[in-house]
Amino acid sequence: MSTHAYSARHSAHAESPSRSRSTRLLLLCGIAAPLLVVGSFLLQDLTRPNFNPLFNWVSELSLSDQGWMMISTLIVSGLLMLGFAAGLRRALRGGKGALWGPILIAVCGIAMILAGVFVVDPNGAYPPGVPASRSLHGALHDIAGPLIFTSLAAASFVLARRFVGDPAWRGWATYSIASGRLVIVFFIAASVLVALHFTGVYPGAPSGLMERLALLSGFAWIMRLALRLRRHIPPVETAR
Numbered sequence: 658m659s660t661h662a663y664s665a666r667h668s669a670h671a672e673s674p675s676r677s678r679s680t681r682l683l684l685l686c687g688i689a690a691p692l693l694v695v696g697s698f699l700l701q702d703l704t705r706p707n708f709n710p711l712f713n714w715v716s717e718l719s720l721s722d723q724g725w726m727m728i729s730t731l732i733v734s735g736l737l738m739l740g741f742a743a744g745l746r747r748a749l750r751g752g753k754g755a756l757w758g759p760i761l762i763a764v765c766g767i768a769m770i771l772a773g774v775f776v777v778d779p780n781g782a783y784p785p786g787v788p789a790s791r792s793l794h795g796a797l798h799d800i801a802g803p804l805i806f807t808s809l810a811a812a813s814f815v816l817a818r819r820f821v822g823d824p825a826w827r828g829w830a831t832y833s834i835a836s837g838r839l840v841i842v843f844f845i846a847a848s849v850l851v852a853l854h855f856t857g858v859y860p861g862a863p864s865g866l867m868e869r870l871a872l873l874s875g876f877a878w879i880m881r882l883a884l885r886l887r888r889h890i891p892p893v894e895t896a897r
Contacts, residue, residue, distance in 0.1 A: 676747075681890050683744025687883025690737035690766075691876035697730040698869070707785050711863045712854070714847070715872065716777040716802060721784045724776065731773030738766030741883060748886045754819040761812035762879075768808060771801035780855075806844040809875035813837035816882070829885075836878035843871035 701718050702710035708718070718727035742763035749755040778795030779787045817833035820826040847867035853859035 677890055680744055680747045681887055683740050684748060684883050684887045684890070686737040686739075686744065687741030687886075688880050690734040690741060691880040693730060693734045693737065694769075695873065695876060697727065698872075701726060708783060709865065710869065711866045712861055713783050713865045714777075714851075714868050715865070716772060716798065717780075717783050719773070719776045720779055720787070728773045728776065731769050735766045735769030735771075735773065738769060738879075739763055741879070742766060744883075745886070748890065749819070752819060754816045758812055758816045758819070761808045761815060765805055765808040765812065768801045768804035772798055772805065775801060777802070803844070806840055806871055806875065809879070810837040810840040813840070813875070813878055832881075833878065836874050839874035840871050843867045843874060847871060 698710075698715045698718060701723075702708065705718065705721075705723065715727070716731075718724065719731070742759045745762055746755070746759040749758065775794040775797040777798045778790050778792055781787070781789035813833040814837045817830045817837070820830040820833060823829075844867070847864045850859065850862035850864035850867060854862045854864065
């Protein structure tokens with residue numbers, strides 16, 4: 658068995674029961690955050706009046722009098738990602754990616770919080786009748802948004818190096834690299850399509866769909882990783 662596999666499987670046994678329990682709870686945040694984000698935007702995609710999820714980006718759900726729902730989702734899920742980063746650091750212990758993997762996940766969480774705090778500017782398409790505008794908080798959102806995707810992709814590439822050659826994580830290197838590439842490809846496609854819309858080359862281009870596919874690719878990887886790591890840390894039995 659490789660050193661990485663041993664660390665992943667057996668480090669929990671050296672922990673105190675309370676630390677093992679808290680580590681499992683922190684890793685659970687990596688399951689809750691993706692479910693919250695995806696569940697929230699899918700529900701709002703289906704119920705928000707005059708909103709086109711094929712075109713409008715997820716962050717545009719933060720606009721209108723119902724925007725508080727997406728704002729809250731981004732902030733809470735960002736905090737959950739920070740919790741997962743802490744759990745990931747504990748679960749990985751030493752070895753490749755044990756430092757930068759959790760750091761990049763934490764960067765993603767911070768970027769999500771900032772994307773919620775600094776709301777995107779309206780672009781004239783949604784909400785209906787609201788003209789396009791530019792503001793400082795919108796400019797800060799435009800920095801935080803791409804950082805979510807780049808940190809997700811970077812984390813998958815960093816941890817892929819850890820999984821290479823580790824029998825306990827067979828196939829995870831390939832899956833991690835594929836997930837990171839999908840995040841990048843879909844996000845670039847979304848950015849290009851939105852530019853084509855506003856230049857009049859491709860009106861109504863499905864940039865929102867591409868952005869959602871990028872999010873789904875990255876958060877599916879996060880959730881599967883959290884589930885896998887939790888299986889290596891046995892639940893603490895309570896005394897009867």
